[in-house]
Amino acid sequence: MSRLLQVEHVSKIFGGLKAVEDVSMHVEEGELVALIGPNGAGKTTLFNALTGVSPATEGSVTFNGVSLDKKKPYQVAKMGIARTFQNIRLFHQLSVRENLQAAMTHRYKEDFVSSILRLPTFTKKEALVNGWTDEILAKLDLSDVGEMITANLPYGTQRRVEIARAVASDPKLIFLDEPAAGMNPEETADLTDLIRRLQSEFGLTVVLIEHDMSLVMNIAERIYVLEHGKLIAEGTPAEIQNNQAVITAYLGGGIHV
């Protein structure tokens, strides 16, 4: 195992509010790590800082040996970090197939002249891209809805398409921001299976934000707990379940008589 992501002393300050304060964490290649914490703990803010959406105020992030500081989100994505969003952000006027292909634009080149004149090189590239798309659609059970406009799909399927789109950008590391939010138990079970497959079948490293504790405890290999922007605990699911600081954060402190 080698270290894929190294986060050192990252802080994100909005005016007087320290949303994320001095967080250091690491993710090994092939790991499945969860990031949990009460609402407003700064989990999504940390994701945004790591992916360049809103850069960290302090600290440094290294991915695969390369610094991510001052990298724009699309540059971070090209380096191999994909993400999904807490509130689904699909390209809603496009079909599922086009959503996936829009995520592949950095994986191949297509020059202006050959695409305008529809030269053989263009046809070959399009066939290649369609092949990649078919493969991902088949693996994620989305072949049936491939040509549907994503705005018309049910919620659970939209979540799945968003994960498929992240996979389509050919990442090494994938950030999932509350993938089970709003799902019924059945859909959550499917999702659990899907996340496991991302790790085993696609060889991805997964970092997961989630409130559904049964899901987290079920699949995470290691858990980080964030509260009020600070890291309060780190460990295996069993360790976290018995950690006093975590219990206090979620359930409140004991009553001292």
Add this chain to the structure above:
Amino acid sequence: MTKKKLQANGLWLLVMIVGYLAINLLVYTGVVDSFIENMLVTIGINIILATGLNLIIGFSGQFSLGHAGFMAIGAYATGIILQTVPTVGGFVGSIVVGIIIAIIAAIIVGVPTLRLSGDYLAIATMGAAEIIRVVINNMKITNGAAGLFNIPQFATWPVVYVLVCVTTIVIVNFAHSRAGRAIQAIRDDEIAAEAVGVNPTKWKLAAFVLGAATAAIGGSLHASYIQTIAPSDFGIMNSIALLIIVVLGGVGSMTGTFLAAIVLGVLDTVLQSFGTLRMVIYAVALIVIMVFKPSGLLGRYEFSFAHVLNRHKKEDAA
């Protein structure tokens, strides 16, 4: 798959050639007089301008109101060059020069303004077009507010027809390629597009520049067909007239742009006998269409021979 695509492309080619021959025949037999020919050329030029604008507004989602500015650049490039070199070569050269200047102007305008969106971008691009107009209004070479006249006429209807086909092919093929998927992704959700490796600045600028280049072609044809141009021909109302074509046809539908340009062109010509009532009826027609079809005549529908062929195959099988 590829065979079907070839069939569809062949059909399009057939449509283009048949269209050309049909109009030629009608002109030859005298069914199409100079009055109707004028209408056809105006429709053609409007199609060139509006498809470019639809690429910017409908596909890349940027609300630009500066199209007339880029049209003016093409028109003046052709006007000035044709007055000194009144040959076919001069005409072709002037279109190329117009495109190049429009591209440079689009980059200068686009880099700072394309980080804006919605109404703010509309105002910024409107301002940029106004700057272009005012500059032309105050230059010696453009003959100031009086404009240029007696520009030799090279933009006959066959030239316009061919250029309508060429610009449409370029824009539609651009929209259905890697570039098209990138700009549509940015239109739907810029943050998500960036998160999957799409550089928004680059692709937005690409769509804007291509739209500006086609506007310059439209301007060149306008100058050489009408033969008289003045800065007041390229004001904000002209940008809005093009916007009306795009919105009426359906934002994001090239077929709709064609249909709207034709409907409005015919309406405009038919109503000429109504005199002053013309603009009233025109406006009422617009309101009626927008009330009953708010997403435009065709919405986002796109006519495609490939789909028609597919449907045919399925029906045969059934």
